[in-house]
Amino acid sequence: xxxxxxxxxxxxxxxxxxxxxxxxxxxxxxxxxxxxxxxxxxxxxxxxxxxxxxxxxxxxxxxxxxxxxxxxxxxxxxxxxxxxxxxxxxxxxxxxxxxxxxxxxxxxxxxxxxxxxxxxxxxxxxxxxxxxxxxxxxxxxxxxxxxxxxxxxxxxxxxxxxxxxxxxxxxxxxxxxxxxxxxxxxxxxxxxxxxxxxxxxxxxxxxxxxxxxxxxxxxxxxxxxxxx
Numbered sequence: 001x002x003x004x005x006x007x008x009x010x011x012x013x014x015x016x017x018x019x020x021x022x023x024x025x026x027x028x029x030x031x032x033x034x035x036x037x038x039x040x041x042x043x044x045x046x047x048x049x050x051x052x053x054x055x056x057x058x059x060x061x062x063x064x065x066x067x068x069x070x071x072x073x074x075x076x077x078x079x080x081x082x083x084x085x086x087x088x089x090x091x092x093x094x095x096x097x098x099x100x101x102x103x104x105x106x107x108x109x110x111x112x113x114x115x116x117x118x119x120x121x122x123x124x125x126x127x128x129x130x131x132x133x134x135x136x137x138x139x140x141x142x143x144x145x146x147x148x149x150x151x152x153x154x155x156x157x158x159x160x161x162x163x164x165x166x167x168x169x170x171x172x173x174x175x176x177x178x179x180x181x182x183x184x185x186x187x188x189x190x191x192x193x194x195x196x197x198x199x200x201x202x203x204x205x206x207x208x209x210x211x212x213x214x215x216x217x218x219x220x221x222x223x224x225x226x227x228x
Contacts, residue, residue, distance in 0.1 A: 003123040003132025004165040008158045010140030011110060015155035018147025030149045037145040038202030041109065045199055048113065048192030055185040059223040063190055067216025077211030080104045087156060102153030106146055107160040108210050109198050110139050112217070114188040117179065120165045124172025132165070182228040183221040190220035 025033070052060055071077070084100030110116075119131035139161075147154040179187060194216065197208035 001123065001166055001169050002127065003119060003129030003136070004162060004169055006129065007110075007132055007136040007139060007165060008162050010136040011106075011143045011158040011161060012155050014140040014143025015147040015152060015158075018144040018149075018154065019152050021144070022148040022151070025148060033145050034149050034202055037142060038199050038204075040199075041202055042196055042199030044113075045192045045194075045196035048188050048195060051185045051188035051192065055182045055189060055224055056228070059182070059186045059228065060189045060193070060220050063186065063220025063223050064193055064213060064216040067190070067219045068213045070215040070219075071212030072209075074215075075212075076214055077104075077209040080107065080211050084153070084156075088153070098150045099153030099156070102146060102150035103156045103160075104211070105150065105198070105201070106143065106154040106157035109142060109146075109195075110157055110161050111164045112194045112198065112210065112214070113191040114184070116165055117168055117187065117217075118184070120168035121172040121179065124169035178225065179221060182224040186220040186224040186228075187217060190216045 022030070081100060081104055084103040087103060088099035115131055115135040119129070119135055123129045123132055143154050143157075194210050194213050197206075197210040197213065200206045201208050201210065
């Protein structure tokens with residue numbers, strides 16, 4: 001759990017820095033910060049998506065489509081937004097607030113991707129948290145950029161990181177012999193596609209309901225395991 005706790009700390013610290021800097025930045029700079037973060041997110045998504053070269057595209061395609069359908073039926077994105085809205089209603093006192101948007105966007109950005117899963121498994125099984133240390137630094141800088149525009153709601157996503165990443169670390173033994181070979185490549189490629197969706201949303205290009213695609217992170221590697 002060491003890597004996860006460090007990750008939680010960097011998210012909270014990044015949020016604090018972003019909230020303190022945000023009010024002093026002109027609106028144009030806010031837009032540039034979000035655009036820069038969106039472009040970087042897309043670049044990371046493309047890099048991860050290139051794992052598609054190592055696995056049958058059918059596994060990833062079917063996994064993402066099936067995951068999107070399952071997520072839509074379960075209303076994952078809607079449930080996340082409702083949770084954010086409840087938090088926002090409890091703290092905003094009726095005034096304008098972007099707490100919900102910050103919470104949902106940051107939660108998805110910090111918890112989607114192979115580093116979350118693979119890093120947590122390594123930390124849980126061997127105590128090696130180097131992968132999560134790298135992720136922690138990336139998440140910390142992303143938290144600064146997000147919080148400068150979306151506010152302190154980004155910091156609530158630290159709880160999501162603790163629950164998701166910490167849960168994977170505690171149950172790491174279940175994944176040790178599963179996420180290898182094509183299964184890991186399928187997870188990486190599917191995660192890359194979801195991160196691309198987050199980047200498009202940050203840039204305002206498309207409102208991709210990334211939360212509804214989260215089951216793809218289970219379906220894609222499962223298909224590779226079964227049929228690969």
